[in-house]
Amino acid sequence: MTEYKHIPVLYNEVLTGLKINPQGIYFDGTLGGAGHSEGILKRLTTGKLIATDKDNAAIENARKKLADYADKLFLINDDYKNIIGHLKKMGISALDGILLDLGVSSYQIDTPERGFSYINDAPLDMRMDTSQSKNAYQVINEYDERELADILFNYGEEKYAKKIASKIVSQRKIKPIESTLELAELVNSCIPPKERYARGNPAKRIFQAVRIEVNDELKGLKEFISEIVIFYLKKGGRMCVITFHSLEDRIVKHCFKELETDCICDKRLPMCVCNKRKEIEIITKKPICGEKEADINKRASSARLRIIERV
Numbered sequence: 001m002t003e004y005k006h007i008p009v010l011y012n013e014v015l016t017g018l019k020i021n022p023q024g025i026y027f028d029g030t031l032g033g034a035g036h037s038e039g040i041l042k043r044l045t046t047g048k049l050i051a052t053d054k055d056n057a058a059i060e061n062a063r064k065k066l067a068d069y070a071d072k073l074f075l076i077n078d079d080y081k082n083i084i085g086h087l088k089k090m091g092i093s094a095l096d097g098i099l100l101d102l103g104v105s106s107y108q109i110d111t112p113e114r115g116f117s118y119i120n121d122a123p124l125d126m127r128m129d130t131s132q133s134k135n136a137y138q139v140i141n142e143y144d145e146r147e148l149a150d151i152l153f154n155y156g157e158e159k160y161a162k163k164i165a166s167k168i169v170s171q172r173k174i175k176p177i178e179s180t181l182e183l184a185e186l187v188n189s190c191i192p193p194k195e196r197y198a199r200g201n202p203a204k205r206i207f208q209a210v211r212i213e214v215n216d217e218l219k220g221l222k223e224f225i226s227e228i229v230i231f232y233l234k235k236g237g238r239m240c241v242i243t244f245h246s247l248e249d250r251i252v253k254h255c256f257k258e259l260e261t262d263c264i265c266d267k268r269l270p271m272c273v274c275n276k277r278k279e280i281e282i283i284t285k286k287p288i289c290g291e292k293e294a295d296i297n298k299r300a301s302s303a304r305l306r307i308i309e310r311v
């Protein structure tokens, strides 16, 4: 990864939201272009930052970009959902703050050969972790029609999901669908001209859906947040989560609501039997939206930041 000019989304809001303790231990689960990580490191004195990314290119980029902070930075090329195992090995039992800035990085989208972009032609790939075997080519050329339609509908919220899945299946009987532009053109051809650009480029929704499937983006997100918050986030510690689409935002929102809820016993019971306790305070009653940054950073337009504090 060559040094990449990159603008972190909701940068000030995240750094203020984390209420950084200069001596604290922080975890950035989604390092990406390392913009937020750099901001955290700048605010640490004796504190430490542990950062993960599934994409080794992000890790290697950060190793160079953040070389001045090497004494307080621990880079791990892994899924953030595996962090607890790493924390145990490092002897770390509590965190002062956690950041998840979910989804793909600008670098991944803007590097055509990674196959995330529907604007540039490239092989269908879309893997964040380039060592994993499942890629977009397999999803598009090997999944059955029903599975494809479900993925396009559920992860892309695409009303023409069935039609697109059916066209993919008939097209690949003639020849495999190999490139991003082949897929983008096929998708466009399934949407009636009058509606084609009514909700933006339809390829955007389909690429989002395939990408979520390739990288298993939603699986285990809720469980991960609950576990890391309950067992690792220190009292008074903050967690910031940025999402870029409503499915993911809904998961985060419901997870935070559940963690904030106190006893859930039937009110008619004389005493609590559920033992459910409020674990967090939701700091952002409504998410902080990135729309105002859209002029300088197009990706920010769909960003939503939710912040909680451990109680």
Ligand SMILES: C[S@@+](CC[C@H](N)C(=O)[O-])C[C@H]1O[C@@H](n2cnc3c(N)ncnc32)[C@H](O)[C@@H]1O
Binding pocket: 006, 008, 009, 029, 030, 031, 032, 033, 034, 035, 036, 037, 052, 053, 054, 055, 058, 078, 079, 080, 081, 101, 102, 103, 104, 105, 106, 128
């Ligand atoms: C939106 S970018 C993060 C940008 C970053 N906050 C910055 O300031 O540059 C998301 C990054 O998270 C990584 N990622 C997504 N899901 C992941 C997961 N489950 N585990 C580890 N990294 C993940 C992606 O590879 C990508 O590099």
